[in-house]
Amino acid sequence: MNAPSVVSLVHLGCARNLIDSELILGRLAEEGLVVSGDSSAADTVVLNTCSFIGPAREESESKIRELLKKKRRGEVKYVVVAGCLVQRFKRTLMKRFPAVDLFAEISDGAALAKSIRELNEGKKINRYLESPGLREPARDVARLLSTPRSFAYLRISHGCDHTCTFCAIPSIRGPHRSKRTEDLAIEARELIDAGVRELVLVAEDSTAWGRDLGFELPHLIETLADLEGDHRLRIMYAYPNRFPWELTRLLRDHPRVLPYLDIPVQHVASPVLRGMRRAGSGDQVRRILDRLREEVPNITLRTTVLVGFPGETEAHVNELVEFIRTYQLGRLGAFGYSPEEGTPGHDLVERVDEDEIDRRLGQVLAVRDEILEAGQKVLVGRDLEVVIDQVADATGEALGRTWMDAPEVDLVARVAVPDAAVGDIVQVRAEGLDEEYNLRCAPVRNLA
Known part of the structure; x- marks a missing residue:
């Protein structure tokens, strides 16, 4: 029996697009494919693109070219491009990037995952998957979360x-x-x-x-x-x-x-x-x-x-x-x-x-x-609550956030707490700032 194909996903763009990526990952797993965070070990790499502004579009197109170079070198078998860039520019991308194996507009990922499985099975597929169109928004199901538990x-x-x-x-x-x-x-x-x-x-x-x-x-x-x-x-x-x-x-x-x-x-x-x-x-x-x-x-x-x-x-x-x-x-x-x-x-x-x-x-x-x-x-000298997003590295510092900071867009708190788990809420005392104005903190006690 052949081993299941390995698929990796590269995400670009905002938090809404990240949810789309998580839905795609969940659907890939449902199709029996192995999902890996290591694109170098993957048979197929899916790129979920962003095209909100010029720099985002340029980043998406640059990443497509990078993946196609890997395909030419035999480092990846199939390259799939999905998301906002495809939705916006549609079939013109097929002409610009003829070596891409599959393009997919925005969807819940089910049809995309099925096509990727069939692609890896050597079956003939439609190279362009259109969006199912505007529908009443349904509950997001089968998400494979890529964020920490925090x-x-x-x-x-x-x-x-x-x-x-x-x-x-x-x-x-x-x-x-x-x-x-x-x-x-x-x-x-x-x-x-x-x-x-x-x-x-x-x-x-x-x-x-x-x-x-x-x-x-x-x-x-x-x-x-x-x-x-x-x-x-x-x-x-x-x-x-x-x-x-x-x-x-x-x-x-x-x-x-x-x-x-x-x-x-x-x-x-x-x-x-x-x-x-x-x-x-x-x-x-x-x-x-x-x-x-x-x-x-x-x-x-x-x-x-x-x-x-x-x-x-x-x-x-x-x-x-x-x-x-x-x-x-x-x-x-x-x-x-x-x-x-x-x-x-x-x-x-x-x-x-x-x-x-x-x-x-x-x-x-x-x-x-x-x-x-x-x-x-x-804030230096004050006691604050921090939720841990990332466990301590070799320096003994964990990364977390105060309630004043949203994930991925605001600041972090560096906490000298080597035994904290992701999702723990720790009471800390802010002792200083790093060069990017993030708090450096010492733990007072673990609240939960």
């Missing part, structure tokens, strides 16, 4: 109804569709029962959840927070417009809802927001953040900004920098504008020079780092 992502909806001129997501993921409360409660229950400590709620637009079902986001948050178990909820990708203000009660008072909110504002200069087709003005953005901090005094806010949008002036950048400084937004992601094919912003003529975009981006990040360092220094 956290897992929970996708609460698919798609986006906004028409931001810079963004290709609606053309890739379709319009907004909420997953049903009962399905999400089952998914959350499964994750909690598997020992997951932190459920990180993600979507293209989290605050739109439920509007197509007759609910608002607080209904879902309270339902999930009230599930029995030792878990916490973290909310990411909250669009500021039409914010469901009942949510602040849960952020402030519910012991299982972390007082943390990721709320991407993109910019604060009103002319730039209008050009982006973002709802609201700069003053409205400020009022939202003011109210959030008033109603949830200990809230940690994370945001994302876009620099160099066509028509942005030096005055607009200065306004953005002053906004970041005024609101002390140290947990901030920033990226430079790139014209995306198929978006309304692609043909805008008031382009900002790429070198100037880089300069402005550096200006924003310098202020961000200044705020981040100052905020972290305030």
Whole structure:
């Protein structure tokens, strides 16, 4: 009897795309294939791509070329390309990369896994798998988690109804569709029962959840927070417009809802927001953040900004920098504008020079780092709770996070605790910072 084929998956992109990768991995295992984290030992390598912005697209295409080189050298038998890049550019990729064995648009992974099994069995397959199209979002099943037990992502909806001129997501993921409360409660229950400590709620637009079902986001948050178990909820990708203000009660008072909110504002200069087709003005953005901090005094806010949008002036950048400084937004992601094919912003003529975009981006990040360092220094000497994400290495340091930090995008805490397990919550004392402003901590006691 032949040994089962070995498949490895390379993931690129955001947390929503990571869930797609985990679904693919689970379906591969269901098909009897051996899933390996070591691509050098695999017969087939699946690349789950990202194409949100230019640099992500370039990274995806570079990775395709790298895998095809390995195929030519005989280091891998089959190369499969899936995900957002395929969904967005469809069959044009087949012409550009004829040596790729299989292309697959976004799906739950079942048809893809079956095709990969048949490919490894030497059967003739359709080289291009189309998405099954827009359907009512179903419960995510057969996920093979790739995150540590300390956290897992929970996708609460698919798609986006906004028409931001810079963004290709609606053309890739379709319009907004909420997953049903009962399905999400089952998914959350499964994750909690598997020992997951932190459920990180993600979507293209989290605050739109439920509007197509007759609910608002607080209904879902309270339902999930009230599930029995030792878990916490973290909310990411909250669009500021039409914010469901009942949510602040849960952020402030519910012991299982972390007082943390990721709320991407993109910019604060009103002319730039209008050009982006973002709802609201700069003053409205400020009022939202003011109210959030008033109603949830200990809230940690994370945001994302876009620099160099066509028509942005030096005055607009200065306004953005002053906004970041005024609101002390140290947990901030920033990226430079790139014209995306198929978006309304692609043909805008008031382009900002790429070198100037880089300069402005550096200006924003310098202020961000200044705020981040100052905020972290305030924590030195304090006792904090840290959830362990990674066990200690040879230095005896484990990696974890405070509740103020989301996984993979914010800071970490380095804890001198050699015997802690992933998912443990440890009370620590912050003793200093490393060169990237991460806390260096000593344990006080293990809480759980």
